Amino acid sequence: MRIARRIATAAIGLTLGLAASTSVLAQSKGLDEPFREGYKKALAGKTVGFIPVAFGFDLAIGWHAGLKKELEAAGMKVVVRDPNWNTNAGAQAFTALIAEKPAVIVIHNPDVQTYAKLIKKAEDEGIFVVQINMRSAQPSSVFVGADWVDIGEKTTTAVVESCKGKSNKIAIVQGAPTAAASAYTLKGVENVLAKHPEIKVVSNQAADWDAAKAKALTQTVLKQNPDLCGIVGFWDGMDIGTAAAVKEAGLTGKVFLATSGGGEQKGACDQVKSGAFDYDISYDVPTQASNMAAMIKWLVQGGMKAGAAKQNIYTNLIPITKANAAAEGTCWKLAAAK
Numbered sequence: 001m002r003i004a005r006r007i008a009t010a011a012i013g014l015t016l017g018l019a020a021s022t023s024v025l026a027q028s029k030g031l032d033e034p035f036r037e038g039y040k041k042a043l044a045g046k047t048v049g050f051i052p053v054a055f056g057f058d059l060a061i062g063w064h065a066g067l068k069k070e071l072e073a074a075g076m077k078v079v080v081r082d083p084n085w086n087t088n089a090g091a092q093a094f095t096a097l098i099a100e101k102p103a104v105i106v107i108h109n110p111d112v113q114t115y116a117k118l119i120k121k122a123e124d125e126g127i128f129v130v131q132i133n134m135r136s137a138q139p140s141s142v143f144v145g146a147d148w149v150d151i152g153e154k155t156t157t158a159v160v161e162s163c164k165g166k167s168n169k170i171a172i173v174q175g176a177p178t179a180a181a182s183a184y185t186l187k188g189v190e191n192v193l194a195k196h197p198e199i200k201v202v203s204n205q206a207a208d209w210d211a212a213k214a215k216a217l218t219q220t221v222l223k224q225n226p227d228l229c230g231i232v233g234f235w236d237g238m239d240i241g242t243a244a245a246v247k248e249a250g251l252t253g254k255v256f257l258a259t260s261g262g263g264e265q266k267g268a269c270d271q272v273k274s275g276a277f278d279y280d281i282s283y284d285v286p287t288q289a290s291n292m293a294a295m296i297k298w299l300v301q302g303g304m305k306a307g308a309a310k311q312n313i314y315t316n317l318i319p320i321t322k323a324n325a326a327a328e329g330t331c332w333k334l335a336a337a338k
Contacts, residue, residue, distance in 0.1 A: 042301035044075035047102035051093050053110045053134075055082040057237060058264040058334050059285055060108070063132060065337035066289020067106070067296075074297065076103075087114045094118045104128045104296050111178035112137045123307035128299045130292055133283070135180040139310045142295045146260070146283035147314045148181050152188020152232075154319065155258035158279040159230035160196050162256035166229040171203040171221045173214050173242050175234040182206070185234050185260075202228065207238055215241030222249045229256065236261030236268055236280055243276035252276070262288075263318060269331035272320050282318040286332050291315065 048071055052060035068078050081097060083090035087110050094115055097105055105122055107129060109115055116138035119129050129140035159170055172189060175182040193199055203221040207214035214233070222228060222245060231246070233239035239259040246255050256278045261268050263282025271277045291313050299309075324330050 039301055040075065043071075043297060045077070046075075046104075046300055047077045047079060047100070048296060049079050049081060049097040049100070049102045049105045051081045051083065051090055051097070051105065052108040053083065053090070054085045055080060056084075058267055059133070059237075059262045061334060062262060062264065062285035062332065062337050063106075063108075063289045063292070066286055067293055070290065070293030071296065076296075076300075085110075087111070091115065091118065094122075098122050098125060098127060101125075102127060103300050104130060106130045106132055106292060106296075107136075107140075108132050109134045109136045109180065111176065112180050112183070113178070120307075126306050128296070128306045130295060132288065132292060133181065141299060141306060141309050142292075142311050142313070144288055144291045144295065144313045145315065146181070146317065148184030149188040149191070150317060151260045151281050151283075152185040152190075153192050154188075154281055154317070155185075155232050155260060155279065156189045156192040158258045159232050159256055160192060160199055162278070163199065163229040167225075167227040168199050169202050169225050169228050170199055170230040170232065171218070171225075171228060172201060172205070173217060173231060173233045173239065174204070174206040175209045175238060177206045179209075182234055189232055207241070209235055209238050211238050211241030211244075213241070214238045215245045218242045218245035219248070222246070222251065222255070226251075229254075231255060231257045233257060233259035235259065236271065236277065239277065240267070240271070243271065247276070263320070263331050265331040265333045267334075268320055269325045272322060272325040278321070280320040282320055282331065283315050284318055284332075286337075288315050 050064060064080060071078055081093035083093055091114060098121060105127055107115055116136045119136055119138040119140050122129050123140060130142045131140055133145035135143055202225050205217050207217055231242060233242050236259045243257055246252055246257060252275050258279040259277055260281040262285035268280045268282055272280050320330060
């Protein structure tokens with residue numbers, strides 16, 4: 001009994017001691033996080049310029065919304081210069097932005113050459129350049145975007161599989177031939193076709209990212225080849241026109257249409273659900289915006305010289321089919337981004 005009492009007394013004493021110790025700790029002063037203030041000062045007041053090929057479509061709006069959400073909360077300012085598909089206006093906007101000396105310029109290149117000298121000029125003058133989705137021939141501090149060769153391989157593989165036991169005739173609807181996205185996607189297409197000599201390409205034409213041109217091209221191809229089994233499209237915003245031509249010909253569900261895009265609900269998931277597209281690869285615009293914002297924060301606070309790094313972030317690709325098109329979270333909604 002005495003031993004039990006001694007143990008109980010010791011336990012009570014230990015508990016009281018711990019309680020007293022905890023009380024002392026709880027009453028002490030909090031610690032100031034040592035890196036927070038430097039982070040906030042490095043970002044506060046910095047300007048990020050954004051030049052898309054045009055502003056009024058899902059990719060540009062989604063990227064802009066994501067950048068604003070991440071960067072303005074950190075005290076940065078995001079400004080947009082909209083060339084509205086005009087490369088000369090884009091070059092002028094880029095030149096004007098360089099003169100304004102923002103910390104970072106985010107550029108969506110219309111082709112591989114137009115902004116090459118301006119990208120170099122900006123980084124020579126200490127402005128970080130982040131390229132989104134379509135590269136220039138001139139590298140910059142960061143590229144964030146899709147792996148277009150992979151997209152070309154995946155879309156073409158899907159089309160080839162769908163053509164088994166059919167005519168093996170396919171068509172290719174490119175974007176702008178001088179754009180990196182189009183040229184690299186075409187390489188992926190060629191990689192797959194080289195393994196499938198049975199596939200015959202009856203048309204390989206550029207619609208310049210224009211839905212009306214894509215529709216006109218496809219209408220002609222279908223009249224000449226009513227037994228066409230598949231189409232490889234290079235952007236779902238353009239391939240709305242491609243799908244419209246297939247529908248008008250009464251061939252929806254018979255001509256397999258594979259394409260790619262930013263994964264917006266109406267432009268991707270809804271089109272797959274309706275049968276307009278059979279396969280749409282999303283490069284997930286919100287994630288791309290988040291990746292860009294993270295890299296911008298890192299560059300601005302890191303003390304690195306513009307142009308010293310040449311980093312790449314290839315974003316995950318999400319295949320959209322009837323199996324997942326209706327699932328929540330497969331696509332993002334443009335209305336929520338505005």
